Amino acid sequence: QVQPVESGGGLVQAGGSLRLSCAASGIIFSIIAMDWYRQAPGKQREWVASISRVGVRNYAASVKGRFNISRDYTKNTVYLQMNSLKPEDTAVYYCRDETGKWGQGTQVTVSS
Numbered sequence: 001q002v003q004p005v006e007s008g009g010g011l012v013q014a015g016g017s018l019r020l021s022c023a024a025s026g027i028i029f030s031i032i033a034m035d036w037y038r039q040a041p042g043k044q045r046e047w048v049a050s051i052s053r054v055g056v057r058n059y060a061a062s063v064k065g066r067f068n069i070s071r072d073y074t075k076n077t078v079y080l081q082m083n084s085l086k087p088e089d090t091a092v093y094y095c096r097d098e099t100g101k102w103g104q105g106t107q108v109t110v111s112s
Helices: none
Strands: 005-007 010-013 018-023 034-039 046-051 057-059 067-072 077-082 091-097 106-111
Touching: 005 091, 018 034, 018 091, 018 106, 034 067, 034 077, 046 067, 046 077, 057 067
Parallel strands: 010 106
Antiparallel strands: 005 018, 018 077, 034 046, 034 091, 046 057, 067 077, 091 106
């Protein structure tokens, strides 16, 4: 199994939207949970959202109502739709699979 690969980061103005993608291993994707984390400069990495193998979703309080996690079993991909972005959402966003493998991260920068 290879590590997940994130994409979709970029620079956006406050109030805007971005969609992150995480391509995971096809061998076991359908039977594992997936998580998104983020790490802002000078801060510890924090959990953002998770989706179980059957699609149950959970969110950190700071993003609930603004972010939506989903998964496409046909593409072995997990998405993080981020709406109403705030400058404090600026961070490197990481995908992690249930086996503990991390992606390389994708930078999200929200300007005020």
